[in-house]
Amino acid sequence: MRKEFLAFAPPSLGEEEILAVTNVLKTDWLSSGPKTAEFESLFAQAVGAEGALALNSCTAALHVALLAHNIGPGDEVITTAMTFCATANVIEHVGATTVLADVNPDTLLIDPLQIEKRITKRTKAIIPVHYAGHPCDMDRINAMAAKHNLVVIEDAAHCMPSKIGDLSVGATKNLTCFSFYANKNMTTGEGGMLTGPKELLEKARVLALHGMSRNAWKRFEKGGSWRYDVPAPGFKYNMSDILASIGIVQLGKLDGFYRRRCEIAARYDKAFKESMTLKPLTVLEGFQTSYHLYVVQLNLEKLSIDRDQFIVELAERNIGCSVHYVPIHMHSYYQNKYGFKPVDFPHAFGAFQRILSLPLSPRHRDQDIDDVIAAVNEVGEKFKR
Numbered sequence: 001m002r003k004e005f006l007a008f009a010p011p012s013l014g015e016e017e018i019l020a021v022t023n024v025l026k027t028d029w030l031s032s033g034p035k036t037a038e039f040e041s042l043f044a045q046a047v048g049a050e051g052a053l054a055l056n057s058c059t060a061a062l063h064v065a066l067l068a069h070n071i072g073p074g075d076e077v078i079t080t081a082m083t084f085c086a087t088a089n090v091i092e093h094v095g096a097t098t099v100l101a102d103v104n105p106d107t108l109l110i111d112p113l114q115i116e117k118r119i120t121k122r123t124k125a126i127i128p129v130h131y132a133g134h135p136c137d138m139d140r141i142n143a144m145a146a147k148h149n150l151v152v153i154e155d156a157a158h159c160m161p162s163k164i165g166d167l168s169v170g171a172t173k174n175l176t177c178f179s180f181y182a183n184k185n186m187t188t189g190e191g192g193m194l195t196g197p198k199e200l201l202e203k204a205r206v207l208a209l210h211g212m213s214r215n216a217w218k219r220f221e222k223g224g225s226w227r228y229d230v231p232a233p234g235f236k237y238n239m240s241d242i243l244a245s246i247g248i249v250q251l252g253k254l255d256g257f258y259r260r261r262c263e264i265a266a267r268y269d270k271a272f273k274e275s276m277t278l279k280p281l282t283v284l285e286g287f288q289t290s291y292h293l294y295v296v297q298l299n300l301e302k303l304s305i306d307r308d309q310f311i312v313e314l315a316e317r318n319i320g321c322s323v324h325y326v327p328i329h330m331h332s333y334y335q336n337k338y339g340f341k342p343v344d345f346p347h348a349f350g351a352f353q354r355i356l357s358l359p360l361s362p363r364h365r366d367q368d369i370d371d372v373i374a375a376v377n378e379v380g381e382k383f384k385r
């Protein structure tokens with residue numbers, strides 16, 4: 001058994017990020033300024049987006065994306081039951097109604113058929129989530145949105161780099177929201193990016209900085225005017241140059257991070273190919289997953305313990321795991337407001353009993369992954385039914 005605890009998803013940061021931060025600290029500009037602008041431009045280039053807006057979280061990106069599309073009270077927004085609470089919370093923040101759709105049981109991605117069933121006269125938007133970094137079926141979702149005149153906002157918190165065919169997630173006309181939270185594929189500690197058409201991004205940019213018509217960098221630089229107007233009461237969602245400087249370095253390292261994620265996923269795939277205990281998520285032909293998460297579904301019929309106990313057993317063997325996610329309809333706020341019952345979304349509910357996410361970070365060495373595989377197999381064998 002391994003001696004040290006294996007963290008689930010430690011961030012990959014080095015001297016380069018430390019130097020980048022130190023360099024910003026030596027300048028006179030710490031908030032959104034030249035580094036943030038550089039990060040936005042490099043990120044837009046990396047995903048092939050028309051433009052990009054750096055923010056302090058993906059949650060902020062989702063929130064201002066809904067506001068930029070004027071979505072609010074009386075509107076319905078359809079999203080997946082299998083996502084992090086932030087995706088649904090922002091729908092509530094703008095005063096719209098959260099409508100959930102169930103997932104495909106093999107990929108845990110939102111099922112386009114289930115979306116279609118929930119479209120009403122009040123539906124204004126769909127928020128597909130590229131769960132674990134595997135893109136949703138955007139051809140079908142975009143076609144459905146066009147037919148019913150709906151907005152699509154993509155939750156790409158797990159992407160980087162995810163692709164459909166040769167097209168990167170983030171490259172289309174849909175506003176797309178990325179996360180640089182500490183455990184994401186690239187990180188700024190906390191942070192996010194919104195990509196999409198320039199016009200919508202400019203609206204979002206104003207909303208993300210108090211609603212001010214002119215940002216501080218433009219006001220305080222030589223020749224800048226101190227005067228500004230507030231056409232709408234906005235939020236304080238901007239990214240600082242300190243964090244942007246980390247993002248620039250992380251973006252430069254992303255290819256290497258992604259290659260290592262693929263190697264780790266391949267190692268797991270090979271080990272669990274014939275497993276009676278668990279089944280990894282299905283990766284569909286024509287899609288590039290970013291392998292943000294390596295999610296497996298336990299075969300509970302073949303085990304005498306449940307998922308929670310399986311995680312405890314792995315922790316006792318010094319393996320850190322996680323669960324992504326408690327489905328939205330199982331949180332008390334959503335149950336109380338919408339009267340959801342667990343069986344309303346049977347695939348999301350069923351998967352929730354079985355899923356766990358195994359350790360996955362470019363920091364993990366082959367031996368770490370082999371330790372995970374050995375522990376998973378040992379627990380599976382010990383509690384075989």
Ligand SMILES: Cc1ncc(COP(=O)(O)O)c(C=O)c1O
Pocket residue numbers: 056057058059060083084086087129155157158178179180181191192
């Ligand atoms: C699917 C999904 N959406 C949104 C978010 C929110 O991201 P952030 O923490 O950057 O606000 C997360 C974060 O974990 C996520 O997993």
